[in-house]
Amino acid sequence: MPVTRDEYRWLPPVLVLTTAAALFGLHLGSSSLFIDEVYSWRASRGNLADLTGAVRYSEVTPPLYYLILHAWLSVSGGDSEALLRAPSVLCGVALVGAVHWLGRLVAGRTAGLIAAALATISPIVLLYSQQVRAYVWVMLALTIAVAAAIQATRDRSWRWTATAALAAVCAVLLHYTSLLVLAPLVAWMCCQSELAGRWRLAFAAGVGLAVAAVAPLAIVQMAQGHHDSAETYASLTTFNALRLAGTPFDGRASGGLMLWREIGAVVVIDALALLALSDRFRRMRERWLIVMCGLVPLLVVATASALAQPVALTRYTAVAAPFILVAIGIVAAHAHRVLAIVLVAGAVVASGAALVASQGEHGQNPDTRAAVAMAAAGWSKGDVVAGIGLLGFDGALSYYGEKLLPPGTPPVSAFGTLDEAVAAPSVFSAAERRSRLWLLADPPLNPAQLRSALSRLSYEATATQVFDGNAPVQLVRAEPMAAP
């Protein structure tokens, strides 16, 4: 019997998923853990009581992700970087599949395939698929919720409605930013007269209950003021505005790349605008849902940053990325060929540039692991490590200090400035014992300042090394001065 093309329909999506799995799994543990990832690790490693306390007082997200991570750590029995990140990788691959499903549901197989392919190379999907955080999970839950809701209206099926509601509830329990997508989704569902009124009501009530359930926790978390530290880099500058507009193309590398960011932003805006306004898509019933799911998070975050709290970070608009990618897929599949080529080429260029940058030395997380590993390699009994510099450095230090330094080493302390560090009792007593000091600094210390501070302890720096990353980390080995 002759083989027809239709028999190989499964092949492209499978290829895309395989590529996604390979890309997301590649170098999974190669980058040091980022501070927020260590917070996730800290929250999930203990018992459930510890988890509750950690989520309540040191996080600004609901608890579901930490529960999942907690279960995963219990099952897997390890907590290496690769193991910590593995659930996110699986989730990322599932997200690519969900994007394919949604695109195909709304606008056919080609649209789904293009959207999935773009999701595979999307820097933000890659970033969060390799991060021990909830972002890729909430993206997945929302994509499933939207796709199931569309399927429900088409099939007039309560099963799909229930699936959509379940996914939406999960999304709420994963991250508060899910509301930016759920708001248009609930509004859209309420307008779907094909669905029985009680199902629509049940869907809205499910989401509402989930929101009500997490609201008290959110109030407690907000009162902790964790976000205050983000004020310095989350205000709506032109650079951040561009990052928001080009959310699917924003990756780990945080500097430069303005041209590619502009291209990415234009691709996003064009795709959403064409899908919303072009007569070509007028018959597509769900186009406004996709557009709103992609647009509302961007608008809300940008407006909030401009008028209220600085929150202009793509971690808050990441929930829009799957829908933006689906919009690009739909437009590319159905628009004039030249426009489609330009749009897809723009998306690929923006993604490619960001991916290359994020894989480069300056695109990796601060390389705390290498710095601590070097300290561990030259470790002697009684040595002391101190972290100096920016907030957050201590988080990664605590993980690597525990993993790499010899057992029995006291926890790594972190200090705002070098002066504070050398005046600290732990450092001072080490100096009295004439033990070696290991200083880990972000940003690197000024040599003269270092010399001066160490001289107060009668110490001198005997070795220094700077480790690259999207923020440089400096390791200094200080030893007592030789007697004159």
Place this chain on the structure above:
Amino acid sequence: MTRRRLLGARAAALAAVGGGAVYLLWRFGELPQLGMTMTIFFAAELINYIALVVAVVLFWTPHRRPPAASPPPGATLDVFIPVCGEEVEMVRATLSAALAIEHPHRTMVLLDSRMAGHENWQEILDLCDAYGVRCLMRASGPRGKAGNLNAALRHTDAYPRGINAEFIVVLDADHLALPDLGERLLGYFADPAIAFVTSRQSFRLDNGDMLGHQEALFYSAIQPAKDRDNAAFSCGNGVAYRRAALEELGGFSEWNLVEDLHTSFELHARGWRSAYVGVPVSVGTAPATAAEMASQRLRWATDSLRMFFWDNPLLKRGLTLRQRLHYLHTTGWYLVAAAHLVFLISPIASILFGAQLLAEGSEATYGLLLALYLGPVALLLTLHVGWRAALRTAQLQTYLAPVFALAVPRALFMAPRRRPRALHGGVTRKSGQRRLSWLTTFQHTVLALLLVSIGVAIAQPEIASWAVVIWACVLAGSLATPGSMLGHHHDVTQSLRIAVTAPAIAGAVLVGLTFWSTEPVTAVSAPKVATKPAAPTVAKLRLSLAPPRYGIYLGVFHPAVAGPPSRPVSVRHHAPAKLRILHRFQAWWGPDRFLSDKWLGGVARHGAVPMISWEPWLKPKSSAAAPNQRPGIVRQIATGRYDLYIRRWARDARAYSKPMVIRLMHEMNGSWYPWSVDINRNTPAQFKAAWRRVHRIFRAAGATNVSWVFSVDSFAGGTPTSRDAIRKYYPGSRYVDWVGLSGFNWSRSANGGVLTYERVFRRSYEVVRGFGKPIMLSELGTASVDIQSAPTWVRDVMRSTPKRFPRVKAIVWYDSSHPQRDFRLRGTALRAWRAHAQRPIMRPALRLRR
């Protein structure tokens, strides 16, 4: 138009005239600060404003002519259909519709077989035969529609008297007449003074009126107002003429490219009257692409401007004053619209080539006043024709500005006695096949450059004002609609339009939000002074430090006055000097990164003004140099990364409310700081943008008590920057209150031997004097290791400054140990310093200003 709507439109018109006057007066006041570009720009704005005022006067009262009575009994009618190369099928449809006109008439096809390179005249003849219609064909005489019509007039004259029709209706070959055409037009001829009745044009536009062909503003507001003053002119199609009037004129005017406007003009000048019917009597086709439309509008503009230049309505005999003004407005409008070219090019010139269009810091005022001017204009247009038609009108005027500009030389070169030659034989192609044309090349180039400019400005926010970027976005959005009409394929043109317009609008919104976020400034940042201050105090008025009328302020940087905030400020070491400025350095990073109330209070208690050298770095403990410490810091400040931190300072400075001095990013012409010239790829533009941003944030916060010192290192110390380069870093006189100089005698043991006071400062003084600001020697000192020369140096400074450097109004000694040299005043040098500090010239009273 309803009465309520009319009242609204009039109110909007008055608001526009008033708002425009305020705006232009303000702009006029800004002119002296700006250059030639701005003057040209202002001239274009002024021309447009004058046109607006004339239009408001002329179109104040629209006229709605009542429907016509029945046509005069026995009125005979000839319907002329000039054919100049149109497609046979199009002519067939026109002919069928013309034959269906209910009023008794004769239909004639007027064919110029030479026109437009078409060879279908034989087919037209066959068509006329088939319909039994007379075809008057010619192959000689003047080319064009007027020639055809006049040939027809002469030909029908040859009929025996009594057969000639009394009235003639001209129908273009692509217009389908409505059956009641005769009833709608001929009734007005009951008035024997009426020479012609013109009607509203209507077009069949399957894909929407993207090119504004329906001309709603013209047919709904302008023509009715002209009709009131007997100045409505013929639009060439769907016009009924009285044969007698045409015969008096000697036929249709052949003076111009097309006959309609000039024929109307001549008839009015001969005392004939006209009537305008506000309803269409035919439905036609319109140019489907921007290229075809540009060609059509170039012809119209050339014709109108030719009248303006060579047969000016003001000089025409026989016209009333209002008729003259109406014709002047009609013919001169294209000149006004051509001036829009300046608006089109300006943002590109500003972003890509640095042309200055706005005075520094005036963006908010500009935006507000422009909104007060253009807002009512937009409302006026909307009330007349609805928002969509108003938008199309604005878009089209912008898009066609280069075409109108091109018409100006064309009209000038077409001398009055020379018969003009039209493009493409005077026929507008309406097939939709003409996608590109050299006439639209310029617009597409401008659109592309606008998009590039927006991209560049967003990537480098410091190079252009946010107002200019938003303006570029608006222009790009405006050009996108007509610019996308490259073919008749609706789907493609719509996609193209959306693809350009959406990012342009998003760009404008993002830039606006970014501005709002980073600079929540009150729109007009004029100093706010209470109308009746109960008891004005320095604190309430937030006065800043002004130079003394006589004398020199003396200040110091010394550990006793600049130590950690926890340590009390003491001036005992410098007694009995009257210290007016107490100086300290504060870095943006480190434990002491915020303004200290305690220190400020300590300074104030001594009756001095605090001066802070505000350094965006983490100060090294034992070094004065760390140039590579924070790469990109200047750019980051300019792009708003540290706005929150700066804003906090601004709030604290405002709260202090007494005068204070900030010396921001000093000695940028050195090589030892991260913000220095040529360090970390810093550029003058970035430095200026950063400075202005900081300044704006302080102004926005109301910290008017802060004086700003632009402080450079004296050139004698061997700085790598050439003297003239420093000018490039000067942020502008609006942003600087004092100019500072740092200079030291590094003592004999340093390279170059003793640096005398004169040698340290002379060259630098001569350069910075050019900025026209009071000068402060913001850091000066002499190395104390040179015990012999230090007292002499101190005496020289304290004694000779008023005569040697008369612009110096403040001297702030660096009385401290430096990592490389000890500059403390000690021993004889200190005694000399104290002695001279007691002189009245070194103890002026503090002078403050608003």
